[in-house]
Amino acid sequence: MSIVKLNNNGVKNATTFGSITGLGDLVLIKTVTASSSASISFVNGASSVVLDNTYKEYIFFFNNIHPATDAVILGFNLSIDTGSNYNVAKTTTQFRAEHDEGGSAASIAYRTANDLAQATGYQRFGDDTGNGNDESCSGYLHLFDPSSTTFVKHFVSVNMEYNSANRATNCYAAGYANTTSAIDAIDFKMSSGNIDAGTISLYGVN
Numbered sequence: 001m002s003i004v005k006l007n008n009n010g011v012k013n014a015t016t017f018g019s020i021t022g023l024g025d026l027v028l029i030k031t032v033t034a035s036s037s038a039s040i041s042f043v044n045g046a047s048s049v050v051l052d053n054t055y056k057e058y059i060f061f062f063n064n065i066h067p068a069t070d071a072v073i074l075g076f077n078l079s080i081d082t083g084s085n086y087n088v089a090k091t092t093t094q095f096r097a098e099h100d101e102g103g104s105a106a107s108i109a110y111r112t113a114n115d116l117a118q119a120t121g122y123q124r125f126g127d128d129t130g131n132g133n134d135e136s137c138s139g140y141l142h143l144f145d146p147s148s149t150t151f152v153k154h155f156v157s158v159n160m161e162y163n164s165a166n167r168a169t170n171c172y173a174a175g176y177a178n179t180t181s182a183i184d185a186i187d188f189k190m191s192s193g194n195i196d197a198g199t200i201s202l203y204g205v206n
Contacts, residue, residue, distance in 0.1 A: 024205065026059065031201040036068065039189035040200050043083040051184055053147040055204035060143070062188070062200045064136040067129050069193030071164035073114075074129065074137055075122035078146075078153070078177050079185035086187045087120040092175025096127055100167040111171070118178060122189065125157055126171045130164035136198060137161035146183035153177040 029050050032040050042060075044051035051058060065074055077086035094114040099106045114124040129137045139159035146153050156174040163169040177183060188200055 026203040026205060027055070029202045029204055031199055034065070034195040034198050034200070037195045039187050040195060041083055041185060041187045042200075042202050043079075044184040045082070049202065050204060051146060051186070051202070052182070055206070056145050057205035058143045058146065059203045059205060060141040060186070060188075060200055061203070062125075062140070063138050063198060065129070065138065065198035065200075066136045066196045067131045067190050067193055068196040069190065070131040071128040072131075072193055073124045073126055073191040074159070074188060074195075075124040075191060076141060076186055076188050077120075077122045078183050079187070080179060080181040080183060081185075083185035083187070086122075086185070088183070089118050089120050089178045090116045090123055090175055091118055091178060092116045092123050092173060094124065094171060094173040096169060096171045098127075098163065098167045098169040100165065105167065114171075114173070116175065122187075122191070123157075123173060123175065124191065125159035125173060126161045127169050128164045129161045130166075131196070132162075135162040135164070143183070143186070149180055149182055152179065153183050 030048055034040060042049045042051060078088040079086050092115050094111045096111050097108040116123060125139060126137050137159055141157040144154045154176045159171045161169050
């Protein structure tokens with residue numbers, strides 16, 4: 001049985017997983033492991049980080065991010081000056097689907113509290129991750145063409161978490177950084193307290 005992969009150059013066929021190549025391949029750039037970390041930053045040119053025109057797309061995967069503080073939210077901000085300031089204006093949107101362990105609460109809703117309107121604060125991925133021993137959040141951030149000096153910088157993200165109210169919470173956020181300057185650094189942190197544990201990995205997309 002062959003596997004078919006679609007990309008911008010057409011269709012590729014492969015008979016094994018290892019033989020799939022071409023556009024859309026992920027290249028691991030760097031993984032950072034949190035340990036009571038106030039924040040995790042990726043700065044182009046520092047500590048083997050690449051965040052420039054080498055790739056047109058970058059994906060950050062965050063895996064089992066465990067907060068030190070209960071009911072807090074992982075977020076990110078961007079920089080155009082290699083991390084001296086994380087304050088790029090963003091316009092964003094977020095909605096949430098959730099379901100509790102008892103099956104008594106289920107909803108899907110737009111989250112006005114977690115969007116930005118030309119604001120420079122941190123964009124939130126989720127909604128109240130718990131800090132119990134088995135609680136965490138995982139997901140990804142897809143950032144498009146951050147080195148462009150012509151267009152704004154689009155992003156989409158998906159976050160799944162063990163909510164502090166014992167709920168499975170799935171949040172979707174998207175928007176754009178309203179700058180035509182090149183984005184060259186990104187910072188991740190909780191809305192309060194440290195990132196107790198977890199990893200964030202940066203990939204370039206060929």
